[in-house]
Amino acid sequence: MARAESIPRDKDNNYSEEQARRRRTFITEKTGAELPSLASYSIDPQVTQGNIENFIGCVQMPLGLAGPIHITGEHARGDFYIPMATTEGTLLASYSRGMRAISESGGVKTTVVKHSMQRAPVFxxxxxxxxxxxxxWLVSRFDAIKAAAETTTRSGKLFEIEQYPVANMLYTRFCYTTGDAAGQNMTSKATFAACEWIKANHPDQPRYILSGAIDTDKKHSAMNMIQTRGKRVIAEFTLKREVARDLLRIDTAQLYRYRQIAAVGALQAGSAYSGAHAANGIAALFIATGQDAANVAESHGGITYGQLLENGDYYWSVTLPALICATHGGGTGLPSQRECLQILGCVGTGKADKLAEIIAAVVLAGDVSLTSAVLAGDWVSSHDALGRNR
Structure with missing residues (x-):
């Protein structure tokens, strides 16, 4: 059998419009697919270097605005309009309704309570x-190991090495703060430098594998629910009883009863998230702002908690223990994604925690709206009116 023809490349200048057009022509000849939409874009192919290989064009994702939502966080403060990229009808309308309920109840308070990005070598x-x-020995040499790791990065800081012994192996998690970057690549490089220092300086020169798989990169895990990966963020507000009645058409006592029922259902199913849905809002914001979309797998896990207050109001919170987001690096510098970050006021140094707080607030708004729609019987009718059901 003849070997299939390779995708066209230019080793000297592979990120040019000429090369993109050459590859589009190549795949059209191979498949018969016409590509006028993929070929219609406004960015310079050169800016995609480091983000993609074999560039041929851009997939245009519908982008809309939800909101406003009033946030009183440590880093995110004020009224925010949220850019969300999705192909799911009713999504932005639903999130906007949840945001309105939160805002009319006084807003959402947001807090980043922990930072921790890992690489997890096994010795x-x-x-x-x-x-x-x-x-x-690792404990006694921590300062030297930390110094070796941090020779590779300006913003990454090693603050802990977790240990999990199994059989004749020691599984570890090297935990870092990573500034405004998500930090997966940063921590890999830093941990490799640390492990090489360990191997050179420990009497036994131990063998190691850079990942023993308990960092659970782009996979949900119970470990990250407890220990944190990326950022641990909490969003909380008190839903006023009259807002629940007039806007959401539910009663807070009914809402609390349903929380008990849904918690049992989530437990039976082994759900990664105990609320209505975290992945929808996270995915739509990740795509809009240039995050690594695969990190939705980790980031969507979380815990929702409700408390019926004596006056009939309802305290509602969402905790996201493994939210991985960035305002520097990756796709955040691409033109469209940077514009979405500008809408949120999340361009510049020290803005990653602000973005994390906004994402957590958006997740809470989605839970408010969808949970209420399920209870009020609006779930199917809203998709009939606005979504693809029509």
Missing amino acids: LFADAMQAREFGA
């Missing part, structure tokens, strides 16, 4: 005792 030994002694 291999002859027996369990040797692994245990190595763990004690």
Whole structure:
């Protein structure tokens, strides 16, 4: 069998309009697909270097605005209009309704309570005792290991090495703060430098694998629900009883009863998220702002909590323990994505926590609206009116 023809490339200037057009022509000849929409874009192909290979064009994703939502966070403060990219009809209308309910109840308070991005090497030994002694050595040499790791980065800071001994191995998680970057690549490079220092300086020169898989990169895990990956963010507000009645057409006592029922259902299903849905809002914001969309797998896990107050109001919170987002690096510098970050006021140094608080607030708004729609019987009718059901 003849070998299939390779995708056209230019080793000297592969990110040019000429090369993009050459590859579009190539795939049209191979498949018969015409590509006028993919070929219609406003960015310079050169700016995609480092974000994609074999560039041929851009997929145009519908982008809309939801909001406003009033946020009183540590970093995000004020009224925000939220750019969300999606192909799901009713999504922005639903989120906007949740945002209105939150705003009319006084707004949402947001807090980033922990930062921790990991790479998780595993060290291999002859027996369990040797692994245990190595763990004690890691503790005693932490400052030197930290210094070795941080030679590779200006913003990454190693603050802890978690240890999980199993059999004749020591699984570890090297935990960092990463500034405005998401930090997966940063922590990989830093941890590799640290492990090489360990191997050179420990008497046994231990063998290691850079990831023992308990960093759970782009996978949901119970470990991250407890220990944090990326940012642990909490969004909370008190839904006023009259707002619930007049805007959402539900009663807060009914809402609290449903929270109990839904918690049992989520437990039976083994759900990663105990509320209505976190992934919708996170995905729409991630796509709009240039985040790594695969990080939705980790970021959507979380816990919702409700408390019926004596006056009939309802305290409602969302905790996202593994929210991975950035305002620097990755796709955040691409023109369209940067414009969406500008809408949110999240361009510049020190804005990653602000973005995280906004995302958590948006997730809470989505829960408010969808949960209420399920209880009020609006779930199907809203999709009939605005979505693809029509």
